[in-house]
Amino acid sequence: MKLNTLEDLLVHELKDLYSAETQLVKALPKMAKAASHQELKAAFEGHLEQTEGHVERLTEIAEMLGKKLTGQTCKAMKGLVQEGADLISEGAEPAVRDAGLIGAAQRVEHYEIAGYGTARCLADQLGHSEVADLLEQTLEEEKDTDEKLSELATSGINAEASQE
Ligand code: FE
Numbered sequence: 001m002k003l004n005t006l007e008d009l010l011v012h013e014l015k016d017l018y019s020a021e022t023q024l025v026k027a028l029p030k031m032a033k034a035a036s037h038q039e040l041k042a043a044f045e046g047h048l049e050q051t052e053g054h055v056e057r058l059t060e061i062a063e064m065l066g067k068k069l070t071g072q073t074c075k076a077m078k079g080l081v082q083e084g085a086d087l088i089s090e091g092a093e094p095a096v097r098d099a100g101l102i103g104a105a106q107r108v109e110h111y112e113i114a115g116y117g118t119a120r121c122l123a124d125q126l127g128h129s130e131v132a133d134l135l136e137q138t139l140e141e142e143k144d145t146d147e148k149l150s151e152l153a154t155s156g157i158n159a160e161a162s163q164e
């Protein structure tokens with residue numbers, strides 16, 4: 001696809017996000033299963049529900065713009081998900097694995113935050129205010145998740161890991 005306009009770029013960015021989110025819908029249950037600490041498990045399960053909502057918002061946006069968002073692979077998310085899967089298969093102590101899972105998940109959130117920030121900014125500049133609003137809602141949820149993961153890392157979970 002040739003990118004001639006910012007509108008083309010917005011669609012390109014949205015396709016990347018759509019691919020990223022659909023990959024996460026498959027990866028998050030595996031991360032929840034691999035997590036030992038109940039709070040971390042619950043955080044992953046809660047974010048899975050939100051992530052399904054993110055896919056829905058992108059589907060809504062696709063309809064608003066009259067574009068298809070399927071058919072592109074987010075290679076970065078593929079790599080991040082693979083790193084998470086590698087960590088899970090490495091056979092760590094449960095609490096240590098939890099700490100690693102938090103790190104893997106925060107890499108994912110930061111990637112999404114960057115992607116949604118870019119897309120929201122483009123949508124704003126192009127005058128797609130409803131699209132920008134939907135992207136903003138998801139962006140806030142990604143930021144909240146990142147903060148929650150930071151809290152989990154600095155509160156109980158990593159302290160428990162350091163005692164192993
Ligand atoms: Fe998301």
Ligand code: FE
Binds near residue numbers: 047108109145
């Ligand atoms: Fe997320």
